[in-house]
Amino acid sequence: MASAQLVTLSTGIHYLPGAVNVGVVGTGSGGCVLIDSGADKDHAKRILKACRAAHLEPVAIVNTHSHADHYGGNAYLQEALGIPAYSPIFEEAILRYPILEPITLWNGARPPVALQNKWLLAPASGTKILNEAGLREIAGVALELLDVSGHAHIQFAVRVRDVLFATDAVFGAVILQKYPLQFMVDVQHVREAIETVRSNKARVVVPGHGEPTGDVDNLCDANLAALERASSAVLIACGEAATLPEVLERVCAMLEVTITDLTRYVLNQTAVLAHLTDLEERGLVQLKLTRNRLLWTAV
Numbered sequence: 676m677a678s679a680q681l682v683t684l685s686t687g688i689h690y691l692p693g694a695v696n697v698g699v700v701g702t703g704s705g706g707c708v709l710i711d712s713g714a715d716k717d718h719a720k721r722i723l724k725a726c727r728a729a730h731l732e733p734v735a736i737v738n739t740h741s742h743a744d745h746y747g748g749n750a751y752l753q754e755a756l757g758i759p760a761y762s763p764i765f766e767e768a769i770l771r772y773p774i775l776e777p778i779t780l781w782n783g784a785r786p787p788v789a790l791q792n793k794w795l796l797a798p799a800s801g802t803k804i805l806n807e808a809g810l811r812e813i814a815g816v817a818l819e820l821l822d823v824s825g826h827a828h829i830q831f832a833v834r835v836r837d838v839l840f841a842t843d844a845v846f847g848a849v850i851l852q853k854y855p856l857q858f859m860v861d862v863q864h865v866r867e868a869i870e871t872v873r874s875n876k877a878r879v880v881v882p883g884h885g886e887p888t889g890d891v892d893n894l895c896d897a898n899l900a901a902l903e904r905a906s907s908a909v910l911i912a913c914g915e916a917a918t919l920p921e922v923l924e925r926v927c928a929m930l931e932v933t934i935t936d937l938t939r940y941v942l943n944q945t946a947v948l949a950h951l952t953d954l955e956e957r958g959l960v961q962l963k964l965t966r967n968r969l970l971w972t973a974v
C-alpha cells in the first residue's frame with residue numbers, strides 16, 4: 676500500500692497514492708500545497724520524502740474534513756516545517772480536540788480505550804478556518820472549495836484547474852465493494868455531494884480512497900447505487916420493529932458485512948443511524964419508544 680512516488684495528474688498537480696490519497700499541488704516556485712496530510716507520522720514522512728524527491732517543499736496543508744486518516748500527518752508536518760493548515764469550519768474543532776471524534780461515536784460519553792486508536796484519534800492540530808466553499812488562494816495557489824458534506828458534517832472537495840480532489844464524497848469501486856456500508860452522517864447531503872462531483876466536470880477525479888478516474892459518471896453512479904443499496908437494506912431491516920443494534924445486525928447480514936472490532940462497529944452504527952434519520956424524514960420509517968425500547972418500524 677505504501678507508495679514512495681508522486682503520480683502526476685496534470686501540469687503541477689500530483690498525488691501520492693496510499694490507503695488515503697494525498698494531493699500535492701505545486702505553487703510554481705518550488706513549494707506545494709498538500710490536500711490532506713495522511714494517516715499518521717509515518718505517512719507524513721513518506722509524503723515529505725516524495726515531495727522532496729520531486730523538488731517540492733510543502734508550504735501549506737488543506738484538510739478536507741476531520742477524520743484522522745486525513746489529518747493524522749498534520750502534527751508532524753506542522754512541527755517539522757512550521758507550515759499552516761486549513762480546515763473547514765466546525766471540523767477544525769475536532770482537529771483541535773481530536774477526542775471529540777470517539778466521544779461523538781460513543782454517544783457523548785467518555786469512550787473506552789478500544790476507541791482511542793489512530794483510526795479515530797490523531798494528534799491535535801491547530802488550523803486556520805475555511806469558513807465556506809468557493810474560490811480561495813492558499814500559498815499563491817488558486818483553489819476552488821466545493822461543499823461535499825455528508826460523509827462528515829462539513830467536508831470540502833478541492834478543485835485545482837482540471838483536477839478534482841473529491842476526498843470522501845466518493846469512493847473508488849474497490850473500496851465500495853470492500854465496505855458495502857459506507858460511513859456517512861447525513862445521507863441526503865451525500866446524495867447531493869455525489870451530484871456536485873458529477874456536475875463539476877473535472878477531467879480527473881481523485882477519491883479519498885481508491886483510484887483516480889476520468890470516468891466520473893461511472894464513479895458517481897457506483898457511489899449512488901451503493902448508497903441506495905444500503906438505504907434499502909436499512910428500510911427492509913425495519914420491516915419488523917427493531918432496536919438500533921437489531922437493525923445494524925440485520926443490515927450487516929443483508930450486505931454481508933462482518934464487523935470484527937469496536938471501531939468498525941461504531942462507524943457502521945453511525946452510518947445506519949444516518950440512514951434511519953433519512954428514512955424517518957422521508958416518512959418511510961417511524962421511531963417509537965415502547966417499554967424503554969426505542970424501536971424503528973417501516974411505515
Ligand SMILES: [Zn+2]
Binds near residue numbers: 827843
Ligand atoms: Zn473520511
